[in-house]
Amino acid sequence: MGPDGDLIPVHIITGFLGSGKTTLLRGVLASPAFANTAVVVNEFGAVALDHLLLQRVDPDTVVLQTGCVCCTLRSELGAALRDLYDKRERGRVPPFDRLVIETTGLADPAPLLFTLMADPVLRYHFRLGTIVTTVDAVNGARHLAQHLESVKQVAVADQVVLTKTDLVDRASVDGLRAAVARYNPTAPLFEAPAESLAFDRLFRGEASDSPDQARAGPGSPPARARVPVAAPDGGEHATDGHARDISAVSLTVDLPLDWTAFGVWLTMLLHAHGENVLRVKGILRIRGMSIPVVIHGIHHLMHPPTSLPRWPTADRRSHLVLIVRKLPAPAIERSLRAFLRLAVR
Incomplete structure (x- = not known):
């Protein structure tokens, strides 16, 4: 296999029960921009593929009229994924260019992401693409307040789609946007059906893309402390204790980073607290490099760092966003500053 650009991107669609994942997936399958796509679902019936069916390869795999390959996850x-890739290489299914996986509504996406990033065979053929999370505008605030799985699904997202926005008023949508941003301040938000979703745009960003500079750029505080998502009176959306302990921490470093010192700090943080670090994503200015380095990881596992050809904005500072559980933002910031001070001595 060639360089990273030759690997097949794997995009993830996740979201809580009833949040519109399957509707989004149907749109992907019908989009000309997503011809030659393989899709992994839990069952064919839920996606209603009969009108698109071209060929059934075996009980678990079908080929659609658009050239997409769809298989069910029975193992x-x-x-x-290894079996699907083998069918591709042997010509039993079309040579798909990308893969989309739809998770179940109650799934914690972390084990799935760990499989993609840690399995030595899969890493040779596939790379993590964009994680898209759907959030139901009618019930999303309650799900975030009461279900840890919903919070994790939002926390790991590269893009968030707010669905059913036509069924609630503007104040409810704005409140949900604020709740999502508390757990993931870097993910762009799309509204459906208010916005006509361009699927090539929605899935264009890779996991190696930089954090959104509009949310972690100039003027951002050095660390964003945890903010509760529900009123303390235990009202309609009373917060589950697990969800309440999750927060987004945004760190900004003005001077170029010493790569070794930063790597030691991050390694020690993940070694000690990896189970409580749901997501790490950052764009870094490294001493001696003119282009930015991008990092991202899930729990203990970090994806190999990549570089961007150029800085996305005029801001040349390092920005790091961590979605954490039961870890105080000031302590994380103090530890990073301490390591960086040691590096310049």
């Missing part, structure tokens, strides 16, 4: 994910 462990790693085995299913």
Whole structure:
């Protein structure tokens, strides 16, 4: 296999029960921009593929009229993806250019992402693409307040789609946008059906893309402390204790980073607290480099760092966003500053 650009991107669609994942997936399958796409779902019936069916390869795999390949997940994910890739290489299914996986509504996406990033065979053929999370505008605030799975789904997202926005008033949508931003301040938000979703745009961003500079750029505080998502009176959306402990921490460093010192700090943080670090994503200015380095990871596992050809904005500072559980933002910031001070001595 060639360089990273030759690997097949794997995009993830996740979201809580009833949040519109399958509707989004149907749109992807019908989009000309997503011809030659393989899709992994839990069952064919839920996606209603009969009108698109071109060929059934075997009980678990079908080929659609658009050239897409769709298979059901009846075994462990790693085995299913290896089998799908084998069918591609042997010509049993079309040579798909990308893969989309739809998770179940109650799924914690972290184990799936870990499989993609850690399995040595899969890493040779696939790379993590964009994680898109759907959030139901009618019930999303309650799900975020009461279900840890919903919070994790939002926390790991590269893009968030707010669905059913036509069924609630503007104040409710704005409140949900604020709740999502508390757990993931870097993910762009799209509204459906208010916005006509361009699927190539929605899935264009890779996991190696930089954090959104509009949300972590000039003027941002050095660390964003945890903010509760529900009123303390235990009202309609009373917050589950697990969800209440999750926060987004945004760190900004003005001077170029010493790569070794930063790597030691991050390694020690993940070694000690990896189970409580839901997502790490950053764009870094490294001493001696003119282009930015992008990092991202899930829990203990970090994806190999990549570089961007140029800085996305005029801001040349390092920005790091961590979605954490039960870790105080000031302590994380103090530890990073301490390591960076040692590096310049």
